[in-house]
Amino acid sequence: MAIFSDARAEDTRPIKSTTGADISLAARTNALTSPTSGLAPTFLQANLVILPSRYASDFRLLCARNPVPCPLIAESISIGCWSSVTSFIPGLEGAAILSDCDIRRDVSKYIVYKNSKIMKQGCLDILDEWTDDYVALLIGCSFSFESALIVAGLPPRHTALNRNVPIYRTNIPLCPAGVFTGSTYVVSMRSYKASEVEKVREITRPYTATHGEPIAWGWGAVKRLGIEDIDAPTWGEPPLTQDGRPLGEVEGKDHDVPVFWGCGVTPMEAVARSGLEGVVMTHDPGHMLLLDCRDSDIVPAACVA
């Protein structure tokens, strides 16, 4: 299933430094159609899953049982509501994290599934699909802690090289919840020197609303997660070392080791693989929903740019 569009290649991002609301408005008016990585720095970005209301409670339970890959940070304030969400972010419960929004249009690209198969990908809005029976659910995104890593002098290689983060399907089972069964963790990967891993764990640990600390690291983790080839990610772009070599080539040498985090593609996979009937929508990976709150709101003590 190719649900991750390869959009970093052409870097035509029109807006360099602005607020989350500016990005949402640009997406709403179709002035923005590119991915959102790096846009509106320090503003939180969220994964988006839109479900018929009958699936919402099982999905909430899926997130509660698997908070590392599926941190549920907000949802529609009521069934059918596309203009307001309730925040569950620790410390920001009930806060206005997304004001003046239209969830049907504020993402630059969406995917529409019908009976668990992709029906449309890359659509600019879901005005035709939305009905009064839908619930929008927002999942934290690891872009947040990347700012903190950069500030600490530990920038992820893919940001330095202006590439997409590599993302892998694993064989680690999710704890099932109601209709959501048979799915597995999806992980994002950023490579670091082995000597840097403890520092990287420490920096990302407080970001509990956006996947927190890594779930595994080192070359042994590749096998344990069931990843066949580190140089062939399921989504995103193959990882390169600082000097531009494929990461897999340096295995066993005194160089980078892979470090894996829970990834917000996990709940999208769970939705796609659970055989749900009817129409379900998500953002197109990389094209996130921008929020009004900032990294420093979710980790007040963290030193973010």
Next chain:
Amino acid sequence: MAIFSDARAEDTRPIKSTTGADISLAARTNALTSPTSGLAPTFLQANLVILPSRYASDFRLLCARNPVPCPLIAESISIGCWSSVTSFIPGLEGAAILSDCDIRRDVSKYIVYKNSKIMKQGCLDILDEWTDDYVALLIGCSFSFESALIVAGLPPRHTALNRNVPIYRTNIPLCPAGVFTGSTYVVSMRSYKASEVEKVREITRPYTATHGEPIAWGWGAVKRLGIEDIDAPTWGEPPLTQDGRPLGEVEGKDHDVPVFWGCGVTPMEAVARSGLEGVVMTHDPGHMLLLDCRDSDIVPAACVA
């Protein structure tokens, strides 16, 4: 590591039907030294982990990241306090779930670890070990939903046969948290007919404070979890079918399939396997801490005995 004592063999339990507080008092005065399964029906039973305060915040994070095997339901109201706990049980936050207690004596048997190795097992109290620096952390226990299964006409085989529940170490990694790395899920197993599994999932689903619905089921799950021999559990007693045959003998036949739940031995394993320095204490598995609240307090709508 043999941390599960084989105590059901002699059923010398002195108290058949009473309250959680009665059981705690009996343990405190050493009138009770047997396991607690089946005692004070409907009263919640908890797993107990007692850590030096420096490890408490990482342990909380371990529980938050792995809520299915490690549902943290309460902890010492302050560092060094053995007489009162703060409840985190959904709907009972801050409630008096354990009044008039002495956590150093109210469990019938304890284990003491030093530098991650068992130093003493089966001790009747931990008065000598407790200092002002310890924090007691309580983890939900699946005995709770067993009452609900019995009421629904789906009694676990081990309760009907008066045996210990079989418990297995798996190869499913826990999400690490700070010092707690490198550990895996531990699961309890109750076998059911394949046609009963959906009903069993439904009945146990609401018990989120006590592991909730199963994490895996069916014969394929045995391999996926990395369990080598269903008839050789890591702890507890080998599972038997209704007619007394080893469960593994009926694989592939129209008979029971294994159903696996997250198990409160998981956090004990994590504590034992994380190389913690100093003295750590837990209950001796099967010898749980009894609470004042009841199954019906945590799942109000559930029909429990």
